[in-house]
Amino acid sequence: MGEFVRLDGVTKRFGDVYAAVSAVDLSVDEGEFIALLGPSGCGKTTLLRMIAGLETISAGSLCIDNEPMQDRHPRDRDIAMVFQNYALYPHMTVRQNLEYPLRLRGVSREARAARVVEIAALLELEALLDRKPAALSGGQRQRVAMGRALMRNPKIFLMDEPLSNLDARLRMHMRVEIAGLQRRLGITTLYVTHDQIEAMTMADRVVIMNGGQVQQVGRPQDVYDRPANLFVATFIGAPAMNVFEIEHLPIEPNGSVTAIAKVGIRPEDITLAPDAEAPGIRLPCTVSLVETLGADSILHLTRVRGGERAAEPVVLRMNGNARDLQGQTLELCLPLSRLHFFDASGARVEPSPAWLKA
Structure with a gap:
């Protein structure tokens, strides 16, 4: 499949002194599931937002599918993003929430309806289409948020702490659902989390960050067995x-x-x-x-x-x-x-x- 996302020296500065992300180099293969893992404030969400185009890149370069992205508007990057707070419209039904991205793009009513049927079946939302978000459980709202992101069939799926608001039992269930869905669809995915269990069980590779810098990149078991430094050694593993x-x-x-x-x-x-x-x-x-x-x-x-x-x-x-x-x-x-x-x-x-x- 080959390289699909490439970051070379990507840096984000706020002011003249503080660098939230410093000189990150990363190559992501097409269809790969990458977890960005680290403590709060380590720069993982800022890095994700730069890939999405929601934050400007202070230095370095970003390419997606061999095309430079620094000057591309977020809507032109063919990226879908899921946030931890779901960001659903409370006055709309599930059907309307799912349709909304395609309505903005001027897609016909018939095409929108067909895509809703497809996504609802994929995420088992058929029985919920006429409900509003207030009538859904946390897991159901998260599936709707994922479904809305999938409506456009994006090249890349970005997820920012999508399970942090769920209880432990539901997080475990949703981990399995998200990992299985990603493997079925083969969408290149970058997933931000501070939860090492999520990263270790879901991702093909883990990018461990601290202080705005990448500490180690590797398969979950390799990172566990051969930590690159003392930070990784003590951050990965419980106890x-x-x-x-x-x-x-x-x-x-x-x-x-x-x-x-x-x-x-x-x-x-x-x-x-x-x-x-x-x-x-x-x-x-x-x-x-x-x-x-x-x-x-x-x-x-x-x-x-x-x-x-x-x-x-x-x-x-x-x-x-x-x-x-x-x-x-x-x-x-x-x-x-x-x-x-x-x-x-x-x-x-x-x-x-x-x-x-x-």
């Missing part, structure tokens, strides 16, 4: 990765020696250490709190050093109900093969296989 500061550990990556400042391990990668010969770092810890989640448990532990409790907490995820471990002192094992290494700048360091075996 967050355990990170320990260490004193100048020299490590051999690619034939050179680098000083390591921090070591991380995910809660599910920590094991109990019944075998003293098992390779890994040993940590004696006391269980201070057990969160029982049904299928598994989250253990919050305090490290024990020389008979005293250290300040650094440790979080362990394990299968089953572990409530009987409350208050116990355990010996944890941090397998060397599951450790993540970071230098003083927070960048990931990959140790050589020989170093790990040494």
Whole structure:
């Protein structure tokens, strides 16, 4: 399918100092589902609005289907956008809300009606066409908003936190619906969210942003398994990765020696250490709190050093109900093969296989 959207050095400045988005390079293939993920204020919505043409680009370039877009009006970009507040017209029925984009373009009544039937069937809205938004549930309103965006058969679908106003059960249901719809239609989609579960379960690739800059781009599992830096490592994953500061550990990556400042391990990668010969770092810890989640448990532990409790907490995820471990002192094992290494700048360091075996 090939490249369909390309951003080169895209920057958005407000005033002379503040850059909400800084020098973003990104290539999106046709039909791909991309999640823009990051904390509030990281620039992901501003980036989406520049692609839509709702914000001007201060520097850099944007091309869609090999055509420059900086000087194109939003209505001429063939883009549809769905917002978190649905933006439905309360005085119009579902049918009228769906028809509205085509009415603005002067499409005939017959063609509009045929397209409404098609979109309503696709999103299972047929029984709701004569209702007004006030008579719909949150999930139904979101489907109407998506349907209205699809009426024009756009080249690109942009979504800005579309599920943030829904309850947890409905968000899960709508995640499945949106991901399935995107794959059936094959529309290139950029989806803004601060929810890592949405990004990891729905997207083909995730673009992780912080401070207006792209931190990492990759497939969800690759980003989880090999975070590019300490920010990505601690932002992705729930509970967050355990990170320990260490004193100048020299490590051999690619034939050179680098000083390591921090070591991380995910809660599910920590094991109990019944075998003293098992390779890994040993940590004696006391269980201070057990969160029982049904299928598994989250253990919050305090490290024990020389008979005293250290300040650094440790979080362990394990299968089953572990409530009987409350208050116990355990010996944890941090397998060397599951450790993540970071230098003083927070960048990931990959140790050589020989170093790990040494």
